[in-house]
Amino acid sequence: MERNYNVFEKNKTSLWILFILSIVFLAIGAWTSAYESMLVAASTLILTLIALQKKDSLYIPPLFIVLLTAVMILVQISNRLGSGFEVLDIASDVLIGMFTCILGLMMLLAILRSSPEFDMEHPFFISFSAFCIGTAVSLFLVMVNFWIEELSGGSENALRSFIVSMTFSMLGSLVTAAAFYFNRHNGLFEHTLNRFIKDNADVLGVQDRAKKEIIKEIEEGESSKLEFKSTLRTNLKTGEKDPRMERAVLKTIVAFLNSRGGTLLIGVADDGTILGVDLASFENSKDKFGLHLNNLIKTQIGSEFLPFLSFTMVDFDDKSVMRVACQISDRPVFLTDGKEQIFYVRSGPSTIDLHGMELLYYANHNFGKNLKKHSP
Structure with a gap:
């Protein structure tokens, strides 16, 4: 208030x-x-x-x-x-x-x-x-x-x-x-x-329209273009910060970028229950939450892919949901994991990684001419 x-x-x-x-x-x-x-x-x-x-x-x-x-x-x-x-x-x-x-x-x-x-x-x-x-x-x-x-x-x-x-x-x-x-x-x-x-x-009525949009998406359930994540970095079972939670979010974003695009809702359980994002681990600051997510994407996916993403924080009473809308990328997107770079795509409501010939075939088939354009 x-x-x-x-x-x-x-x-x-x-x-x-x-x-x-x-x-x-x-x-x-x-x-x-x-x-x-x-x-x-x-x-x-x-x-x-x-x-x-x-x-x-x-x-x-x-x-x-x-x-x-x-x-x-x-x-x-x-x-x-x-x-x-x-x-x-x-x-x-x-x-x-x-x-x-x-x-x-x-x-x-x-x-x-x-x-x-x-x-x-x-x-x-x-x-x-x-x-x-x-x-x-x-x-x-x-x-x-x-x-x-x-x-x-x-x-x-x-x-x-x-x-x-x-x-x-x-x-x-x-x-x-x-x-x-x-x-x-x-x-x-x-x-x-x-x-x-x-x-x-x-x-402007933006919050009301965004709430209706999210409720509609939750009712439709997870699919190849929609996924729910309960948290960004707090393990809800242990209550501690867990890098695996962050990687799960980033994997989904990369998969959407490499596939047909999609929407990620952070703060929503697999069954559609609105839990709210874990603001407590960010000093209850939405700005710090957004900045942290933005920095994760910059460092582990690449700042050049931010133009393909749109972020909206929507309030549901005392809980907030982060909606990440992902466009289709014009080039292959990799998630950096230490010295490794992993390529993820959507397969139905799941995220999978591709390697070897599967990766080459997928990249050539989906990105085609843009591969040469963006090659170093």
């Missing part, structure tokens, strides 16, 4: 910061006739007021606030310095494109998160859609700004300014969409978009 209260307070704080910034820049924009800044500030003010009316507050990523502030400051400076500083106009247009594209990504991920692995399987669709949303919103802002200037007297270079603004706004959206496509699981996006979805899970 205390943690939820802290998250609620953090969300409220971020919204109030946006609210105050919007009013300040709206007033400054009106005073200096910086219409573009006024449009961005007014749009943000309306969205913030709507969010503040909700019972559960939305968490706004700091990057979003920083970009918004940078856009409005640049527009103000550019407006004060005049047309001799075109580089500032270009910079503000690029930032507007980035800002609107991130807004598009937040909207898309919030909607599509009902299928936890969707963003892993359709990165191009999401990147392209976010680019389109960013371009459309930028077009609206630039077009309204164009007509305000026209009606208030205009300038000889109004049309040129319109085209230049749209060109660089689209460039900003394109750069952001491309960055998301190539680096969606790490760095900046990990701490902005993924944090946005995680901290707003209840508000």
